Amino acid sequence: MIERTLPVACPLDCGGGCPLLAHIEDGKVVRITNNPNGDPHMAGCIKGLQMTRVLYAPDRLVKPLIRNGPRGSGQFREAEWGEALDLVAKRLIKIKDRYGAASIFRLGSAGTSTGALYETVNITRRFLALLGGYTDITDGYSSAAGKYTTPFVLGTRAAGIDAGTLRSSKMIILWGANIAEARLEGALEAHVREAKARGVPVIFIDPRRTLTAKTLATKWIPIYPGTDSAMMMAVLHVLIIEGMVKRAFVEKYSYGFDELGDHVLGRDDGVPKTPEWAAGICGTPAAEIRDLARRYGRSQPTAIIPGLSIQRTLGGEEAIRMSIALQVATANLGVEGGSSGALTWGTLPTPRMGNLPSLDNPADASVTAYKWADAVLEGRKGGYPTNIKAFYNVGGNYLSTAADTHKVIRAFQSVEFSVCHDFFLTPTAKYCDIVLPAAMFLERNDIVIADGGNHVMFSHKVAEPPGEAKTDYEIFCLLAERLGFLPAYSEGRTEGEWLDKFIAESEIPDAAEFKEKGIYFGVDQHRVSLSSFKADPKANPLKTPSGLVQIRSDAYAKTGYPAIPTCRAAAPDLSHPLRLISPKSRYRVHSENWNIPFFRERERHALWINPADASARGIADGDAILIHNQIGKVRIPAMVTPNIMVGVVCLQEGAWPTFDEDSVETSGSPNVLAPTEPTMPSRATRTHTIFVQVEKSG
Numbered sequence: 001m002i003e004r005t006l007p008v009a010c011p012l013d014c015g016g017g018c019p020l021l022a023h024i025e026d027g028k029v030v031r032i033t034n035n036p037n038g039d040p041h042m043a044g045c046i047k048g049l050q051m052t053r054v055l056y057a058p059d060r061l062v063k064p065l066i067r068n069g070p071r072g073s074g075q076f077r078e079a080e081w082g083e084a085l086d087l088v089a090k091r092l093i094k095i096k097d098r099y100g101a102a103s104i105f106r107l108g109s110a111g112t113s114t115g116a117l118y119e120t121v122n123i124t125r126r127f128l129a130l131l132g133g134y135t136d137i138t139d140g141y142s143s144a145a146g147k148y149t150t151p152f153v154l155g156t157r158a159a160g161i162d163a164g165t166l167r168s169s170k171m172i173i174l175w176g177a178n179i180a181e182a183r184l185e186g187a188l189e190a191h192v193r194e195a196k197a198r199g200v201p202v203i204f205i206d207p208r209r210t211l212t213a214k215t216l217a218t219k220w221i222p223i224y225p226g227t228d229s230a231m232m233m234a235v236l237h238v239l240i241i242e243g244m245v246k247r248a249f250v251e252k253y254s255y256g257f258d259e260l261g262d263h264v265l266g267r268d269d270g271v272p273k274t275p276e277w278a279a280g281i282c283g284t285p286a287a288e289i290r291d292l293a294r295r296y297g298r299s300q301p302t303a304i305i306p307g308l309s310i311q312r313t314l315g316g317e318e319a320i321r322m323s324i325a326l327q328v329a330t331a332n333l334g335v336e337g338g339s340s341g342a343l344t345w346g347t348l349p350t351p352r353m354g355n356l357p358s359l360d361n362p363a364d365a366s367v368t369a370y371k372w373a374d375a376v377l378e379g380r381k382g383g384y385p386t387n388i389k390a391f392y393n394v395g396g397n398y399l400s401t402a403a404d405t406h407k408v409i410r411a412f413q414s415v416e417f418s419v420c421h422d423f424f425l426t427p428t429a430k431y432c433d434i435v436l437p438a439a440m441f442l443e444r445n446d447i448v449i450a451d452g453g454n455h456v457m458f459s460h461k462v463a464e465p466p467g468e469a470k471t472d473y474e475i476f477c478l479l480a481e482r483l484g485f486l487p488a489y490s491e492g493r494t495e496g497e498w499l500d501k502f503i504a505e506s507e508i509p510d511a512a513e514f515k516e517k518g519i520y521f522g523v524d525q526h527r528v529s530l531s532s533f534k535a536d537p538k539a540n541p542l543k544t545p546s547g548l549v550q551i552r553s554d555a556y557a558k559t560g561y562p563a564i565p566t567c568r569a570a571a572p573d574l575s576h577p578l579r580l581i582s583p584k585s586r587y588r589v590h591s592e593n594w595n596i597p598f599f600r601e602r603e604r605h606a607l608w609i610n611p612a613d614a615s616a617r618g619i620a621d622g623d624a625i626l627i628h629n630q631i632g633k634v635r636i637p638a639m640v641t642p643n644i645m646v647g648v649v650c651l652q653e654g655a656w657p658t659f660d661e662d663s664v665e666t667s668g669s670p671n672v673l674a675p676t677e678p679t680m681p682s683r684a685t686r687t688h689t690i691f692v693q694v695e696k697s698g
Helices: 081-099 120-131 144-154 163-168 188-197 211-215 228-241 247-253 257-264 275-282 286-298 316-329 369-382 405-414 472-483 486-490 495-504 511-517 531-535 611-616
Strands: 003-009 019-025 028-034 065-067 076-078 104-108 135-138 171-175 202-205 219-221 302-306 365-368 390-394 417-422 434-437 446-449 455-459 519-521 578-581 607-609 624-628 633-640 648-650 690-696
Touching: 003 455, 003 511, 065 081, 081 104, 081 390, 081 417, 081 434, 081 472, 104 120, 104 369, 120 390, 120 472, 120 486, 135 369, 144 316, 163 188, 171 188, 171 286, 188 202, 228 257, 228 275, 228 286, 228 316, 247 316, 257 316, 275 286, 302 316, 365 369, 369 405, 446 495, 455 511, 472 486, 495 511, 511 519, 607 611, 607 624, 611 633
Parallel strands: 104 135, 104 390, 135 365, 171 202, 171 302, 202 219, 390 417, 417 434, 578 648, 607 633
Antiparallel strands: 003 019, 019 028, 065 076, 065 434, 446 455, 455 519, 578 690, 607 648, 624 633, 624 690
């Protein structure tokens, strides 16, 4: 028995950016541990440390599949690579020639989100650009509202902090940031835990009492989803009334704050945004809001860390604007231990590293992620740029992760051809005509550029792909050869040659040492966005019209929404009185791992419902229930728990949907219930603004 270790890095879409170590015996990966060369605060989660469960899963795809039954039936025949690739090339050319290049739609998501070579979006865009063009899917589901809104206020999206700066915090507010389960950054959880151990108050604001609330927070404040801007306004009301606003800071660093203050005090509309006002919107007692405001106003520096959840709602743009305004009001912006109030995850630059060169899309056509299925079904007649006839999908399981599953199915049924690369025969793969078996990250070499933190990692190939599975790069090279543009796609480089080129273009001084250690850290591990602006706003103005934090934005007003932040919280109706949220599971990255028994067995997949809501409906723990609204129906067991507030129910996202003969979803996939109407003006996801009714089933 021979054992050796090689550094690997998890590239999955959780923002962790975790350096790991693969232990190999007789050619097989037997376990994965943390890479000791990483920062002591960096620790892989159960998903990364148990990745061998995925690597050696018995249902991995091992040969190309060609559909020989109805779409969605799962009926395929195995094929040789030559036949499958010839057919893909033939169908793509036929559709391009008949309908134009823009009729081919690039689907795919973050199957690999952070690879210098294997990042699934970029590697696919490059191929389709050389094919002649495509219609792209833009903005994504994760953070589109925050990314859209922040530049109006701060003139940049680079508004985060390094987790190490929390050592200086006197209070941390995790506003919808469930970091013990949804990560956001590999070192963030450990730094917050250390802060709590030092006696720093950690406030967790969320509809659920999650693992974050239980293990990291000193206080849990429940709130209705989508009402965060109302609570933030009430907090600001208290700060103003009780004289806790840092007026000198506000005047020096912001523009338009007094107009927001007048709105909060009700001078413009006659409605003061008091804690009592907010309580009726948020479901949070006024006394809790007032206490939060006073503790926040007295603690400096305070870091507000917004979760992605608060901007995945109708009006989620306003929560980000208000969070920034609060940090300005309390002089917590641009200081160590504070934060900007904007999204922290993945917004600061990483060490300079080369990556696969992107190419312009000759078709110059795109649609936003949240409306892609509508664009496919409605086409030019619906005001969209193209009529879609084919899908090329790499790293996306849209039947599980996209809004309105029934609409997604109709979109897949409507096209003439669809192809995907995947590890497993997912629900989405079942609706494709050709499925190409892909290698996962442990079966290839890559450089992982962390979304969170100031580091990059080298991830070694530590296992052979199963059967005839190939890397995405190999697949695209083989197709490019058939289509006549291999030299342009590969530039004559192998995987290893590309990676050597990227390192040569980077700031890394020693390539051999980088590959051996598996990680390189940027020089500054305690970055605070906007610190130079804070030090001298005249010498380092923001890229806003005023050069200051734009609390009032006339540019934003041109979108049709108010120039200052407002509360745009949506409320349920009598027919659908419960607010459904669909957060991540700590055992999955979206739909990844749903099919792996090890992970499924560790968490009960059921609808979280408060005892009061359950009792009113005659529901007991474990009962089969029906969740329904105008969009769809889901049947699943109930989990009656006080760990969710009254009026809110929770069904974690990522289940692989299955339907009975009445089109009722039976695995527990919440996107069956999600409308595709986005939040505006960002046109971003609103999957935490879903209203449903729940009743006992049968």
